[in-house]
Amino acid sequence: MDKQKEQDIIGRVRRGDRTAFATLIDAYGKPIYNLALRMTGQPADAEDLAQETFLRAFRQLHRFDSNRSFFTWLYTISLNLIRSHLKKIGHHQQVDSVHATGNPDYTQETLDENALLKDRLEELDHQLQALSADLRELLVLRFYQDLPFDTIAEITGLSESAVKMRVYRGLEKLKNLMNGSEL
Amino acid sequence: MNLILYKLPAVSRNLFSPACDLLLFREYIFYKIFSLKGVYMDEFTDIIKKITATQPADMPAGFTARVMEHVLREPVGIRNHLRRIFSTPARTFTSERPLSTASIRNECAFYYFLAGTFFLITGIVLMLGLAGATLEGAMARWFLVQPHLMIVAALWLSILGGIVYLNDRTKVEAAKIATLIYILFVFISGAVVMTLCRMPILMAATGLFVLSGVAMGFLLHQNISHYQESLPN
Numbered sequence: 001m002d003k004q005k006e007q008d009i010i011g012r013v014r015r016g017d018r019t020a021f022a023t024l025i026d027a028y029g030k031p032i033y034n035l036a037l038r039m040t041g042q043p044a045d046a047e048d049l050a051q052e053t054f055l056r057a058f059r060q061l062h063r064f065d066s067n068r069s070f071f072t073w074l075y076t077i078s079l080n081l082i083r084s085h086l087k088k089i090g091h092h093q094q095v096d097s098v099h100a101t102g103n104p105d106y107t108q109e110t111l112d113e114n115a116l117l118k119d120r121l122e123e124l125d126h127q128l129q130a131l132s133a134d135l136r137e138l139l140v141l142r143f144y145q146d147l148p149f150d151t152i153a154e155i156t157g158l159s160e161s162a163v164k165m166r167v168y169r170g171l172e173k174l175k176n177l178m179n180g181s182e183l
Numbered sequence: 184m185n186l187i188l189y190k191l192p193a194v195s196r197n198l199f200s201p202a203c204d205l206l207l208f209r210e211y212i213f214y215k216i217f218s219l220k221g222v223y224m225d226e227f228t229d230i231i232k233k234i235t236a237t238q239p240a241d242m243p244a245g246f247t248a249r250v251m252e253h254v255l256r257e258p259v260g261i262r263n264h265l266r267r268i269f270s271t272p273a274r275t276f277t278s279e280r281p282l283s284t285a286s287i288r289n290e291c292a293f294y295y296f297l298a299g300t301f302f303l304i305t306g307i308v309l310m311l312g313l314a315g316a317t318l319e320g321a322m323a324r325w326f327l328v329q330p331h332l333m334i335v336a337a338l339w340l341s342i343l344g345g346i347v348y349l350n351d352r353t354k355v356e357a358a359k360i361a362t363l364i365y366i367l368f369v370f371i372s373g374a375v376v377m378t379l380c381r382m383p384i385l386m387a388a389t390g391l392f393v394l395s396g397v398a399m400g401f402l403l404h405q406n407i408s409h410y411q412e413s414l415p416n
Contacts, residue, residue, distance in 0.1 A: 143200055
């Protein structure tokens with residue numbers, strides 16, 4: 001969605017046209033849901049968190065600075081909610097693989113094609129959940145969400161070099177975890 | 184040594200201490216070294232490929248409808264209205280966009296409430312200050328009525344703020360005209376005081392007060408005009 005259209009929709013919502021907010025949900029629902037899904041590994045939690053993200057964004061829309069990107073603002077809200085959620089549940093419990101419990105169409109379609117790929121992807125998700133939340137969120141934003149480093153830096157409030165280094169460390173840890181599980 | 188530093192727990196980074204800056208600096212140096220060696224990311228090509236091969240999951244069916252159900256049910260009470268008005272950041276006087284368009288009605292209404300509050304406080308202070316004053320003549324009568332006029336102006340501007348907040352094109356037009364009436368009111372009041380009193384200091388003070396009141400009125404008028412332009416036809 002281009003910025004002008006986005007600003008128009010935000011303006012309409014601010015002036016009281018609540019139904020216009022649906023366009024924003026349609027545009028950004030998928031990445032926000034996926035972010036929550038990768039972070040929690042639980043589709044039900046991910047949906048709740050994605051819903052809460054949009055509700056909070058709606059309630060706080062009057063505070064949104066039009067000079068900023070709505071997309072990064074939404075991501076910041078979502079990450080804060082996810083962090084609180086993970087802290088609340090104490091994310092040490094073993095979570096099911098996203099591929100095993102996530103979108104059934106996707107998993108069925110993909111996994112039928114290649115059983116080996118299935119195992120690898122499940123393993124990857126499993127190991128991703130074993131990472132600390134701060135490293136996991138950076139890996140998710142960078143590789144699953146395909147966001148550039150400067151945008152991640154804006155969302156997380158870290159410096160760009162800190163983001164790059166932490167992504168590096170996250171990848172290293174993930175690799176070690178995967179190598180360890182193969183032994 | 185580097186290995187030892189590298190293995191420090193991540194939680195140490197969250198401490199607000201000089202050590203945190205040192206760690207960030209160390210991370211930056213590490214990154215530069217890895218970049219120069221060309222090892223950054225290259226050694227993870229395989230793992231990155233695996234991650235990027237993962238397709239994003241689709242939104243659950245009916246997700247938008249479920250969120251919208253909550254959005255449409257959100258209460259819009261007076262408390263929420265006031266909270267929104269007063270928590271709206273005022274951007275009209277920022278360095279990038281001096282006297283720029285008030286993009287939202289909250290901002291516009293906020294300025295009216297702000298101007299109203301100014302007159303209310305000034306009126307109360309003046310009223311208390313003149314409580315024991317013993318003045319005589321036509322000038323005195325007009326002078327003593329000034330605090331009450333200020334409170335009337337405060338109410339007038341606050342009501343206009345409320346009208347602007349109602350977000351109706353016709354009402355905004357009415358508020359715009361009422362702003363001009365306010366300017367006229369300030370001007371006439373000041374002119375009467377200046378005509379009746381012949382004390383240079385009092386005349387100068389009245390002149391300054393009229394000038395600021397009229398300037399405030401013109402800014403409010405400009406602001407509401409911009410806001411009106413942004414409204415859909």
